[in-house]
Amino acid sequence: MIDQPHPSQGSTATVVETELDRLRPPDEARATVLAHAQPLGIESVPIAEAAGRVLAEDLVADEDVPPFPAATMDGFAVVAADGSPWREVIGAQMAGYVADVEVTPGTAVRITTGAPLPRGADAVVRVEATEPAEDHVIVHQEIVSPGDNIRQVGADLRRGGLVLPAGTMLGPAEIGLVAGLGRNPVPVRARARVSVLSTGDELVEPGEPVSPGQIRDSNRFSLVAALRGEGAEVVWSGKAPDEKEALRALLTERIAASDVVVTSGGVSMGELDLIKALLGELATVHFRRVFMKPGKPLNFATAGEDGRVLFFGLPGNPVSALVSFELFIRPALATMAGRRDFDRPRVPVLLAQDTPPTDRIEFQRATVRVTPDGQLVAATTGGQASSRLASFLGANALLVIPPRADAYQAGERVDALLLAPPLGPVETGQAPRS
């Protein structure tokens, strides 16, 4: 859930409003996007390269872990019921092999952590509770119970048990479990192949001089970074002027070579807003406007065989582009990768400051902190203009501000989508970062 219905939505048309141009709630737009996001193929990768990928099949343990009862301490393997403090040391069992030795009452075997428990033994006494000598050991522990300091067969993973469901993102612990069960290579979802295109006559490369009226292309770079951060493979990125024929050829080519095409600019009401016009020709458009701020003129279309290619025509304003990425493209990529549990947590927070009224659902960038008494308080990151990319700096949340005629007061409760964990309480004497 990223929004709430509001009576004014869809009622702002000044010209004849087509269904495509209906201002739709962000939740509806997101559902439309996800309904068109089809799962990517499955490929095998070496385990050393599987980190950050999404597991494509359930990982079921085909063996018990550990496969043998193993010592969890360095010490002596003994018979627990044997009450005598003095035991003859009849051998040693280190990790990595099985010694030919059997423990009986009156005897003990030296053992190290991880080593298999020798025949006859049913407990390990830690070395700290003993007094070892050359050929014998004195056990100072009065009561030794069967199972002491032993990891039983299957204590960590049971044979036949589900270890990781398909759709799990492979982080360090998951990779370790996959390796521990001997799976190499690993079946993972293919990465989405994405093309990123910035459009606009005003754009120049970051390293080039800007003439009057020009700006540097920043969206291409922020979007490529965002896409890579979500595990996508950016197969192409570039910029193009507002020139219809060239754009048509380029888009046709990118649609044929991609799973997802992301463009920025050219979707508003200007006469050079060509992406919107071209999408009608090259793709099936599903919506063109979302009841949100920033990011209203978001165009979403599908193209290619079976409509498998998702096309996101993002507005050119840098904040609009990244907010749209977060709300629509990120969940689409996660769905294509078959990921589980990718939704951002949505939690109630208290506003740290008065907030102006809004006529659309507004996604404000904010820093959420836990107060010493456990409340979540959200301070916005300063000016929220859709051109002010710096409003993302220090933000760990998007506030979901419902449309309302009156301003919001500091202390009012709104929802926040957490992009990262809340910050800890401010230490005494330290001013909150604004």
Ligand code: AMP
């Ligand atoms: P547009 O959606 O094409 O009307 O652009 C809206 C605003 O975003 C204009 O001020 C553009 O100059 C700016 N803009 C468009 N594309 C980019 C880009 N790639 N990087 C930075 N700003 C952009």
Ligand code: MG
């Ligand atoms: Mg433009």
